Amino acid sequence: MDKDIILRTLNLTKDYNGQKVLKEISLTIEKGEIFGLIGENGAGKSTLMRIIAGSSRATTGEMVIMGATQNRHSHSRKQMGVMIEQPSCYGDMTAADNLEIIRLAKKIDNKSVVGETLKIVGLDDVGSKRVRKFSLGMRQRLGLAMALISSPKFLILDEPINGLDPKGIIDMRDLIRKLNRERGITFLISSHILTELHQVATRYGIMHQGKLIALHSAEEMERQCKPFIKIKHEDNMLEIVDFLKSKGLTQVTVENDEITISDISNVPKELLSMLVRMNYQITEYYRQQESIEDYFVRLTQDAAGGNNV
Numbered sequence: 001m002d003k004d005i006i007l008r009t010l011n012l013t014k015d016y017n018g019q020k021v022l023k024e025i026s027l028t029i030e031k032g033e034i035f036g037l038i039g040e041n042g043a044g045k046s047t048l049m050r051i052i053a054g055s056s057r058a059t060t061g062e063m064v065i066m067g068a069t070q071n072r073h074s075h076s077r078k079q080m081g082v083m084i085e086q087p088s089c090y091g092d093m094t095a096a097d098n099l100e101i102i103r104l105a106k107k108i109d110n111k112s113v114v115g116e117t118l119k120i121v122g123l124d125d126v127g128s129k130r131v132r133k134f135s136l137g138m139r140q141r142l143g144l145a146m147a148l149i150s151s152p153k154f155l156i157l158d159e160p161i162n163g164l165d166p167k168g169i170i171d172m173r174d175l176i177r178k179l180n181r182e183r184g185i186t187f188l189i190s191s192h193i194l195t196e197l198h199q200v201a202t203r204y205g206i207m208h209q210g211k212l213i214a215l216h217s218a219e220e221m222e223r224q225c226k227p228f229i230k231i232k233h234e235d236n237m238l239e240i241v242d243f244l245k246s247k248g249l250t251q252v253t254v255e256n257d258e259i260t261i262s263d264i265s266n267v268p269k270e271l272l273s274m275l276v277r278m279n280y281q282i283t284e285y286y287r288q289q290e291s292i293e294d295y296f297v298r299l300t301q302d303a304a305g306g307n308n309v
């Protein structure tokens with residue numbers, strides 16, 4: 001067993017009524033990582049997380065969690081905390097009472113763990129407030145506390161930032177980073193909005209239509225965001241596109257009358273003056289770096305067949 005590997009999946013698939021919603025998912029999460037699982041709604045993130053958490057079974061494939069091979073009988077997931085979907089809790093009770101119920105159900109002897117966990121998530125000062133009066137951010141914190149109470153080494157959080165206001169997003173990110181840094185907890189976190197996980201994930205897996213289409217470290221993700229050139233004009237767009245292609249530029253796309261050249265390594269230095277010499281009415285010509293969100297959109301479009309002109 002490799003002690004630095006928290007999770008390894010090999011060719012996991014899931015079929016619902018004959019429809020493949022997970023297609024050969026193979027991924028490894030190492031100790032200490034904050035692994036961000038990104039994909040649009042319906043990409044298969046929750047399905048994959050439920051299988052890893054043990055609340056659903058894969059149709060085929062293998063999975064090893066903290067050194068233990070998982071099969072239908074082994075749910076050796078005691079060192080794992082899970083928050084998938086809205087945490088279910090008793091609205092008429094306080095956060096402390098809700099946690100106490102979980103402590104008893106999990107047979108945790110140490111009574112002080114309730115207060116300690118509430119402190120970690122910043123809910124130690126809400127006193128006798130009933131959970132049904134909690135804001136969404138507070139509920140998410142309580143969900144995290146429920147997942148944390150058994151001192152897990154690995155936390156699975158499905159869309160923990162979904163619906164939070166900007167301050168709630170920052171607080172949740174800070175909390176995740178703190179738990180990772182100070183307690184060495186490894187995270188698997190999903191989101192359908194890439195920017196929500198930007199600055200917190202150390203590695204990303206991008207899912208699209210049940211497939212894992214890319215795996216990137218945070219640094220690789222930044223590198224993937226390629227520079228491009230935008231051209232705005234008041235002229236015959238197709239003529240300009242043909243001209244660019246005649247210069248050997250293949251990755252030329254058009255959207256809202258704007259031309260984008262993605263393969264800038266092939267762009268001749270004097271391209272702008274060439275366009276002007278051709279008497280094209282160019283109104284703007286500039287170089288930009290692709291944002292992480294744009295990269296995600298490009299990647300999922302490429303996986304779906306691309307949109308090059």
Ligand SMILES: Nc1ncnc2c1ncn2[C@@H]1O[C@H](COP(=O)(O)OP(=O)(O)OP(=O)(O)O)[C@@H](O)[C@H]1O
Pocket residue numbers: 016021039040041042043044045046047048192
């Ligand atoms: N219990 C189920 N029975 C049938 N189909 C299901 C079931 N659960 C999920 N699916 C289907 O599996 C696909 C993946 O859904 P999943 O919830 O895993 O996606 P997701 O990426 O988590 O999306 P979201 O961000 O909306 O939660 C969808 O097409 C969904 O309709």
